[in-house]
Each structure stands twice: as C-alpha cells, then as structure tokens.
Amino acid sequence: MTLPPLEIVLYTGAVSLLIIGLAGLVMGDNLVRLVLALAVAEAGVNLLLVLSGFRQGAFAPILLEGRVPGPMVDPIPQALVLTAIVIGVGVQALALALVLRVRRAYGTVEMRTLRARLHEDLDAAAGLPPETSRNAPAVERPA
C-alpha cells in the first residue's frame, strides 16, 4: 500500500475543517455555537489558501543574513491570509455583539425560540390575535 502524498493529507484536513464548520453553520441552533462554527470554517479556508502556495522541500519566504537558502514557498497567499485572520476576529466580535443585543431584546439565543417570539411580535404589530395567528390560514391575514 502506498501512502498518499503529504499535500493530499493537508488538503483533506483543510476541506474537512471547512465542511465541519459549514455543517455546524446550517444545523446549529444556538447562536454562540454558530459563531464558533463560523470560526472553524474560516480556519479551514485559511489553511486551503496557504496550502495553494506550498511546495515540498521549500523554505519559508524570509531571508536570513541576506542570502537565499533555496527554493521558497509562495509569499502572496500568506500575506493575504495574514489580513484575513485579523478581519476574522473583528467579524467574530461584531457577531458576538449582535448576539448580546438579541439576547437582551428577546431573552434567548436559541434560533427556534427566537423565531417563535419574533412571529409573536410581528403578529402583535399587525394586530392579529396572538394565539391562533401562527396556525391560521394565510388568506385571513391582512394583505
């Protein structure tokens, strides 16, 4: 049996990280866990981008004492991912601030409960009776 090359192992890791994050993002119910899943998916994407510049047996793109040690890996994906990581943490903080706001307005961070309370609020604003409105036929709603 021959082992797969190193790049295939790394690409598998990156893709499965992305898939795990994406699955958590579509299936999760807790808003904080959605933020965590977003961070995991982002990590996978960053690894995928840096891997696109990887060459086996190459050196880091930094010159020591001014001499070129040999073939070097591609510096451009590394520079782009550098900024992407910092942007990612800013986005994460913004999402958590929104979660804090949602928790204060609705008292929950569960998507299911949140959606039910949102519907109740909308129906109350539209002047419908609160009990029956969610199961009533659509034709009875005001246009």
Next chain:
Amino acid sequence: MRNFTSLLFAGGLGFFLLVLAADLPVGAAPMVAGEGILGQGPEAVGAANLVTAVVLAYRGIDTLGELSILFAAAAGVGLILSGMRRRADQRPDPEGGFILLAAADLLFPLLVIVGLYIVLHGHLTPGGGFQGGVILAAAFFLPLLGRPGDSLNHAVVNWVEGLAGGAFVLIGLWALAVKGDFLAPMLGKGALGSLFSAGTLPLLYIAVGLKVGAEIAGLMSTLQETEAAEP
C-alpha cells in the same frame, strides 16, 4: 429532514472540493506572481521578510482596506453595545486574587516589550504590526481582567487609533507625491537584514501595530463594560 438535507449538502460539497484537490499539481505548485516577487523583491523593497514586502509594498492598498474593515467592525461593536453599558448601581465582576493581580502587574512591561519587538522587527523576522498589535492589546487588557471595576480611557484609545490611521495614509500620500505610486517604498533601502532598512516599511508597520492594538483593546474593553444579562 432539514438536518438530513444539510448533511447531504455539506457532504456533497466536501466530495466536490476533494475531487478538485486531487486534480491539483501535487508537489510543484505553480507560482505566477510569486516567482517574480521572490526574485526581485529583496532588491526592490529591501525587506528580508518577503511576506512583509507583499503586505506593505506590493499590496499596500489591500492593507489599507483591511484596516478600514477592522475600524468599521470596532465602530459597529461600539455602536451596537452603546445602550448596554453597565449602570453605576450594578456590581462589576469580583476582583481577582493576589496571584492574578501580581502577575498582571509583573507581566505588563514584559508584554509591552515583546509587542514592540515584534512590531519593530516585522521586516526582518516573522511578525509585524498585526501580531504585535494583538500583543499590545493583550498587555493593556490583562490589568482589566484583574480589576474589572477599572476601564480604559476611551478618548486616548480613539486618539491613538485616529493618529495611527492618519499616519499610514499620510506616508502613502507622501510616496504618491514624490514617486507617483501610493505607498511606494521611500527613504532608501539600507543594508538588507539590519534594523534600519527597508525605508518606510517599519514606520508603516508601527502605524499598523498601534492602530490594530488600539482597536482591539477598545473592543475588548467595550465588551468588558457591557452589563451582564440576568441569568
């Protein structure tokens, strides 16, 4: 049913991406622009760290865009949480124990020195404004973890942030006026590998470090001052 569809979607996307990855030229990645930068970067820019050369010289305008995105995120957090500040009658978190307070006081100068080292040597060794800025923010936030009643001076933080951002744009405009390219390297290159080399790149990285550090410290301080939800 919804879970099944979601899993099917995620698995299908994973299979598709893996099939794409299996067709990649494994072992020798094609480098179109990278070869040129690796070849002529050290002479053209003068930075030993070629990632720094890409971040600040070749793609400097992208870094400016990244800084503005981070600024927008920090401003958004401040705006969203502005109505949720802890009231005076609410008790903050309890103060930390002796070990945490002593460690915070002892570590503060060390963390500041490490952060400044990482920022200043950004063009020679791995590191730079982003990493050093994060460490500076951690240095200023660690005492707040020990004493949650205190708070950062937000006016000073905003001034540092604005001045650093203005300095970045001003250096870029200066290069535009003299050389005709925004953020073109200025001030001579110096000897490759010494601290005073690579022209304006260390100055730009100091501006980036101060701006990132101020933004992240302000962001964490805002979260710290937010009122706690009743359990």
Next chain:
Amino acid sequence: MYWITVLVVAIMILSALAVLLLPNLLAAVAASSVVSLALSVVFVIIRAPDVAMTEAAVGAGLSGVILVLALRRLGLWGLGDDNHPRPGDSLQGSGDDA
C-alpha cells in the same frame, strides 16, 4: 515528518468535531482554541511562520478572550446548551452530562 503531520491534522479534525458536539459552551470554546493551536502547528509545518504567529496570537489569546467575555455577559457560562437554568444548578454539576 509525515506521521507527525497526519497526527496533527487528526487532532485538528477531532477537536473541530468536539466544538460542534460538546454540550457545554465553555468546553466548546476551549476546544476551538485547541483547533487553532493545531492549525498553527500545521502552518509551521507548511513553512508559513508569519501566518502561524498570527493564528497563534488570535486563536490562543484574542478569540478565546472575546468569546469568554461574551459568554459571561450572556449569562450562559457553566450551563449546557439549554439556557433555562434550574434553581440550584451549580457550576460544578453542570458539566456532568458530557
């Protein structure tokens, strides 16, 4: 080197699964910091020290601090996924269901 890489990738995937499956949110935050730790080692292996340093700084320190502060402000710390605390639900007893 090959088997070290395989092991680190396996640790990364396992702790990413733990982020989604652990019922306790604080434990999920700890597992997500382990994910970025393993990712930082992978970045060192593929010769990207700059990116590894950023990932270490952000994943180990900053992201954990922000998430934990937000959990504390949300009042969700120490609880499981359900945010309806029972009276007398102490911090030590809440992690037993893992």
Next chain:
Amino acid sequence: MTAVEIVATVLLCAAVLLGLGRLVVGPTNPDRFVSADMVSVVTTVALAGFAAVFESPLYLDVAMIYGVLSFVGMVALARVVEGNRS
C-alpha cells in the same frame, strides 16, 4: 531524524493525546481548562522543537508568542469559572 528527536516526538505526542482525552471526557469545566492549558504548554515545546528540526531560528518567535498569549487566554477562562464566587 536522530534517536533523541524520535523519543521527544513520541513523548510529546503522548502528552498531547492524554490532554486531548481529558478535554473531551473531563467531567467538569475546570478539568477541561486545565487540560487545554496543558496542551498549549506542550505545543509551545513542540514548536520550539520544530525550530530545532528545521534548523532555523525563525520559528522560535512563534513559540514565544504562543506561550505569552495562551497565558492571557487561560486567565480569561479561569476568571469566568471563578466568576460567581463573591
């Protein structure tokens, strides 16, 4: 790899796996935090080891940053755990 490097690798891998097991199993939250802290310390040592294997001092900076900032993260986690004690 020399014999010393192989022995060091095996020991570090064993330490990381033990810590990871405690992170997943760990009955209470403080157990999980202590194990996460232990894994991060072991990883700092492993990063320094990578610098030795690659024969390049560049990677030592990564280990330093990791060691410094994992302390801050763990302090924040510990603060939250002790938070409700007045």
